Amino acid sequence: MKVQRLTALLVLLLGLAVLAFVLAGVPGTGTAPSGAGTTAPSSTADPAAPTAAPPALANPSGLPEVKASELPAEAGQTLALIARGGPFPYSRDAATFGNFERILPRKSSGYYKEYTVRTPRESDRGARRIVAGQAGEKYYTPDHYNSFRFIIEGK
Secondary structure (H helix, E strand, C coil): CHHHHHHHHHHHHHHHHHHHHHHHCECCCCECCCCCCCCCCCCCCCCCCCCCCCCCCCCCCCCCEEEHHHCCHHHHHHHHHHHHCCCCCCCCCCEEECCCCCCCCCCCCCCEEEEECCCCCCCCCCCCEEEEECCCCEEEECCCCCCCEEEECCC
């Protein structure tokens, strides 16, 4: 009887750990496990449709800056989707970014959201992302959170 209870408790704890892993993403990367919840890009949205440029924000991070116009074309498409509020082509787009790397300014949990920047010839989401803060600031990472640049928009 004692062994059965211990086994049941271990199974329950393991299940909770797996659930926490799936809901929170992989520690240290700010994302879910590779291939988890990803879908192929949707062809229903026209990410190149023109949108008004948002007003320029000051760089709150001290990180290097990049003009939105200097980013890859796919990043411009992602910025347009963010400005419109979607629809986003990947199920992990608009997911909470954990900032586990502590490169971006530290904010409360849930402050940052991440969005995929499509990478041509990649079969998955690739490494490029835009991370957006609740105050409207946006950061580009070409290398899956190893480095970030503050995006200057609206100029």
